[in-house]
Each structure stands twice: as structure tokens, then as C-alpha cells.
Amino acid sequence: MSAPLRDAAAGEPLLVADRISKSFGGVQALADVSFTIRRGEIYGLIGPNGAGKTSLFNVLTGIYAPEAGTFTFDGHALAGLKPNDVAERGIARTFQNIRLFANLSALENVMIGRHVRTRANVFGAIFRNASTRAEERAIETRARELLEYVGMSPQANTLAKHLAYGDQRRLEIARALATDPRLLALDEPAAGMNATETAALKGLLESIRRDGVTILLIEHDMKLVMSVCDRVLVLDYGRKIAEGPATTVQKDEKVIAAYLGGEVTLSLRRR
């Protein structure tokens, strides 16, 4: 991995979201959501189903345009950028419903992730000059390193669709890391994982952070969120209802209400 980011920049804002709004028809998916992600932290994004978490991801990564509000990434506005431009700026993502290149091998999937950081054009591809050959070797070496990093070296030649569910999730992370992101946005990486896999994922997230990549994490596995995230943002019906360190947010009444359905459920719980 790249050199650890343990410099003066750690703790500075990396991504600033300012009053982001987005609606689909009559449904307000996101309403005035503002937050700041600092360099080097693992920032959790939680909320009940339909709270707008994935919509926020899609707006952030350029799949949807926000109706109002701006994202500032590393000091530059992301307004109007296409998904590929966003990736180029250094935001990589995974998908809630895994979107690997199913009929390609694990290695090829990660190699495609290197596309945005490599340069070979048609002429290079046709004439295979020395620099293109060197670049191809570098792409493959890097892809193998990343597979090793997420613990998938033995499956390098397995087709993505033949991988176990947990492995597919890890492969998506490796593919995203191949784009050399500064912010890694993970959409429910632990979904469908068993306890052992989740524990391994936690280790992986921590080492990614240690290696200098900031992480934005959507996750339903509260144990994971609470143990790995530095700060957490809670969305409900497209609105920010709480933000702060995991331990604080956990005790926030609005959060408990959103998750457990308000006082009635709470009273049931007390019994």
C-alpha cells in the first residue's frame, strides 16, 4: 500500500458535504444533509432501511446529481462531475448489490481498477512498446498485491461470479483500492458475511485506514460500526438526526427511536 498517511494532514477535512438534497418524485431521499469527513478516519453512515444512505453514495459518486448542496473533496468542488471523474479525483466505492465484472477473473477485476491510474492508449496497445509492456506488468503486479492485501491470492484466477459471497465483497474492496483512492466508500461490505468473515473485514478496514485511506462506511452490522468507526452519521428519512463518536450516537434518543420505532417499542424493551 501507499505510504502511511501520518502527517500534518491527518485530521484535516477531506470531504465536506454542504446541505445535500435529492428527491425522487415525491420522495425526499436526502434533505439538507451536511457533514465533514476528516482525513484518516473511518466515518460510519447508518440509518434504517430507506434512510437515504445509498442515495447519498450515489450523489457523492456522481451517479445522481444533487438538487441542492455541494460536496467539496480535498478543497475542490465535485459539482457536475461524472462517476469516472469522481473516481479519478480519488473517491472509490463498492456497491450494496455487488457489481463485479462477473465473467472476469478476480485478477482481471482488480486490473480494471488500475485503468484510471494508467495511460496506455490504442497505439500503445497495438504496438506494445516498452513503456506499455512495463505498464502492463505494473498493472498485474499491483493487482496481485491488492489481492494478497485482501487475502484473496489463491482465488486470483477464479471468475468473480464463482467466488463466495464474502470473497466477492472483499474483491470489490480490492478493485476499489486499485484506483488509488483517498476516500474509500463502502456500501454494506459486511452484508451476507458470517461472524468470522466480518471479523476479518474489520481487520481489513483497520489496515486500510492505517495505510492512509479514509473510509466512509455504510453498514447495518452495528457491532462492526461501533467497534471500527471513529464517528458516525445517522440518517432517517433523508435527514441527519445525529452525528458524533459511536458511543455518543448509540445513546442518542432520536437514533434509538429511529431504529426501534419510538416510545412504544422502547417501553416494550423496558419490560
Added chain:
Amino acid sequence: MRSYFELRRHPGLEWAGLALVAVALIALPWVLADIGTAWVRITNLAILYCFLALGLNIVVGFAGLLDLGYIAFYGVGAYVYALLASPQFGLHLPFWVILPLGAGLACIFGVLLGAPTLKLRGDYLAIVTLGFGEIIRIFLNNLSSPFNLTNGPQGITLIDPFRIDGFSFATTQRVLGQTLSSPIKYYYFLLAVLLVVIVINLRLQNSRIGRAWEAIREDEIAARAMGINTRNMKLLAYAMGASFGGVAGGMFSAMQGFISPESFVLVESIMVLSMVVLGGMGNVFGVVVGALLLSYVPEVLRYTVGPVQQAVLGRTLIDPEVFRMLLFGLALVLMMLFRPAGILPSALRKRELQARTRE
């Protein structure tokens, strides 16, 4: 691909095989010429179809964009050659100037026609490209007035053959006691270009660009999220495919000496697409096999269906042309049933189709 890598473990065997193929390809026109010069011409046309099928394979096989108007680029290349090397405008530029020009113009047309279709997929893309293909043909058909550019439906005649200094591809010469006829000269030229085209295809497929196309075909949204500029990559696929078509068109003009819009009709597009599909989308060698099969089999039938019926029945019951289409349809149906991924499926396509049947 796997069989190829197995071969690689025995380099001696590989080289012996290649040498054998090379000798066979060099000897082929002389053997065919003994049967009849027509067969050499048919072989040359078959190689032209290989160019077309390989070009279309970039668009359809690699990038997964269904293009039903591909023959238009063949037409553009053919007309560029015809206009710059015929009495139409009194221009007689050498072929090595015109072929790159034709490729370039076809390439531009590929981008122009590709640009409006970037957001379309599947059926919609097919319909729009089909329309574009027809637009070009109709233009060629009607650009005879007010300014006579293409000579309309009459087409352009007396197109120059390839010529290098005094060496003309159109005449028959005696070389080393052998008759070197015009089709045989073209054959060697076409064969050389075919090798180049195949190498370009293989290298494109196995490159950063080829992987980006694969990614787009597999999942466009994921491809974009990985930083692939899908717009540019799709346009590149159209441009590359079209330029192959343009080169093929120029050669077609020179070989035939006459072209008219009738050579660039929709059926031709469908034919080339069938070659790609029959051979195996995405597999370069499969596509070549598909193109050769669909070029040769109809010709063989043309020469056999009539005489066989005469001999057996004493009269021609079914017109060879009708029989040809009948068999062609049957072959496609059988193929879809028994080899849905083509004769030599690309490893990739094969996996996709197996998955689909398993689901």
C-alpha cells in the same frame, strides 16, 4: 485461449504448426486457381468479410454494443477509394494514400454515428444504428444532384486497381514460369493485411483498452465507478471498428473496379453480424472462422445445388439462391440450439451463456 497456452508449452510444436499453416496459405491460391480463378476471387471476398467481421467484433464482441449499420463504414471506405481513383473526378491517387484516408474518414463517421447512441443499449441501439446505416446508403444513392458526387444508383465505374509504380494488381504476369493472375496478387496483399488486422485485434483485446471494453460490456455503472470514461471508450470502439470497415471498403473498390450503393444494403450488415455471432463473439479466431464459413458455404452451394438437382431429378426444382437462404436460416437455428456462443466461443462469452442457461 487455453489450448493456445497448452501449445505454448511445446514451442517446437507451435512453430511447426505455424509453418504448416503459412505454407498452406501461400499455396492456397495456386490450388484454387487450378479449380477456377473464380475461387480465388471468392477467397479474396471472404478475406474482405474477415476484415469486416473483425472490425465489427471490436464493437459487438469486445465492447458489447450491438451495431446493425456497420456496412455503412464499408461503403464510406469504398466510395472514398472510388472517388479518388477513378474518372469520376479524374483523380488517380495511389492506393497507399487513399486507404488510410478511407480508414480515417470511416473512423470519423464511426464517431459521428456513435456519439448520439452513447446512452442507448440493446434493442434501441440496434434500431438507431440500423437507421444510420441506411441513411449513409440513401445518401450514396442520392448524392448525384445538384452536385454529382457519387453518381447515384449507377455507381462508379473504371475504378483504378492497386498499382505500385509499374506493378499493377489488375494484370496477369508471368513470374518464374507461373501465371500470376490479378486475383492471386490481391490474395497475397489481402492475406498480409489480414494478418496485421488479426494481430491488432488480439493486442487490443489483451490491453488496458480491451479490459476497459470488457468492463463496459459486463457492467457499465461499475465500469464508470472504476474511473473508466465510458463515453470515450465506446467512441473508440466505434472508431476502431469503423476504420477496419473503411480499409476493407477501399480494397473492395479496387478489386471490383465498380461499386454502387447496392453493395452496402442492410442485408450485408446482418451478414457480417451473423459472421461474428456464428463464429463466436469476442473470439478473434472464431470470428475469422465465421466469416470464412458464411462466405464460402453459399458459394459452394451456388456451384453444387443446381448440378446435383439436374443429375438426380433431371431438372432444377429449387433455385440455388432460394436454397442458399433456406440452408442459411437452418444453420443459424441449429447454431442457436447447439452452439449458442458460436463455433469458437470466446472463453468469456461461453461462461456468460452457460450461466444464463443454468439460471
